[in-house]
Amino acid sequence: MERPRDEAVDERAAEMAHETEDEALKDPDAAREAADQILKESNERKDQAEDLDPTDDDVIRRSSEETAAEPE
DSSP states (O other): OOOOOHHHHHHHHHHHHHHOOOGGGGSHHHHHHHHHHHHHHHHHHHHHHTTSOTTOTTSOOOOHHHHSOOOO
16 A cells, blocks of 8 residues: 655645634644554555456446546
């Protein structure tokens, strides 16, 4: 499993600390730990997706509209 890049973790932690009302995530170390965990889990899902059979009816699929980033 690929480890999230430090820069990606730092960026995500800064976003979380700025956007949250959770006082625990205002702490930079707590935000960084949470961001690291989120990015690790995201990478695991990407790796796991490679093993899924695209014709399996039990696989949850999303349309590109659901996964597309919102324009800023």
